[in-house]
Amino acid sequence: GLSELEKARKLYEAPFVCAAHEFTERGVKAGQGPVMVYGNLKAQRAFGLSWDDFLGFPSSKTADPSQQTERNALIQKCSENGWVSVAGIVRVRSDGSFFRVKDGVLWTLLERVGGKEGEGETG
Numbered sequence: 001g002l003s004e005l006e007k008a009r010k011l012y013e014a015p016f017v018c019a020a021h022e023f024t025e026r027g028v029k030a031g032q033g034p035v036m037v038y039g040n041l042k043a044q045r046a047f048g049l050s051w052d053d054f055l056g057f058p059s060s061k062t063a064d065p066s067q068q069t070e071r072n073a074l075i076q077k078c079s080e081n082g083w084v085s086v087a088g089i090v091r092v093r094s095d096g097s098f099f100r101v102k103d104g105v106l107w108t109l110l111e112r113v114g115g116k117e118g119e120g121e122t123g
Helices: 004-012 025-029 041-047 065-081
Strands: 018-022 035-039 083-085 090-092 098-100 105-110 116-122
Touching: 018 041, 035 041, 041 090, 065 083, 065 105
Parallel strands: none
Antiparallel strands: 018 035, 018 116, 083 105, 090 098, 105 116
């Protein structure tokens, strides 16, 4: 099988977006809510952010302000069900332009001890 490093490299270089946010003290203290804690290369390119800029980026800024209600409803549904389809949603790049997620899934990230950590998304 693959080593942990090889698995991490495959995910980082995967041909699909994989991103995650979590509810961190840094985000909560700044009043930002969840902040991004992972974005593979495809996610960084999709949002137009470097690795350093992606980490800690407020995940609320990945959706247009006019779509925050829809975004919050998806996060709530994910929290209740463990996952939700996010096919067709629109996201915002760092330059303000938009892109559509063709086929994606938002899922709940769990800590090893079973508590809720945040959400992850692939598309």
